[in-house]
Amino acid sequence: MVQRLTDEEMFTLKTGAFGAVFMVSNADPGVLALFRESFAASGAMADASGVVKAALSSGPLPKLPRDSALEVESVVLPALREAIRILTEKAPEDLPVYRSVVLAAADRTARAHNGISPAEAQVIERIADALGQPAA
Template identity: 30%
Template sequence: MSITLTDQDKSTLRTAAYGAISLMSAADAAGRPHKVATHGSIALSSATGAIGHVLAAKTKDINLDGKSVAELADHVLPALTAAMTLLKQQAPAEAGNFRNTVLVAVEAAARTQGSPSPTLADMTRKITEALDAA
């Protein structure tokens, strides 16, 4: 299946996906945020289909500004919802692929220390809710 995405669409998808991992890493600031980020990023780079191609692109268009977890969440959670809305309109199968890819990456990030901490479990819930809000 071919899907036509604008550069802005692709930027939104990358910001949403990598932003979810950044949120997980920021939520684990007292633990091992570098491991959280590494495991989550590896999972995103393993994506397939059109989403895999978008996430694998080497660009500098990922916007993850924020000086706190709250500021980052204010940007990333709406981007997750926007990404799902966009994909549901243009390619419903890719919407499922994107959702699954992000959730697998979030789970990989959360399990770097065995079972997820309460903070990571709560951030996972918020990310899932943002994905499902579309």
């Protein structure tokens, strides 16, 4: 049985997903790359369904720290772990959707500009770890 997620829980899912894309984008920065990466990530997020689609397409965008990659990770990785806990408890059928959408968005973001750099690969590995799933 699916339990309805609170606005706060929905925001946690959104923070994790959008934050993961931000982490990958920051791993190998560039202005033109940022535009391509954002577009690529939005395509992956459009593939979401159920509770995950509702979480990613509603409410405000998360405000993430901009000072350092470490600060971003200190917000995003716990949000991803919490999102997994929330979905496991309240909407287990949407858990694989969330994992695949976040990893696909991270992967597409990395590939959008000159392929996946070593720095981006490391970030994707940390994201996958937070999702409780090995990177592809």
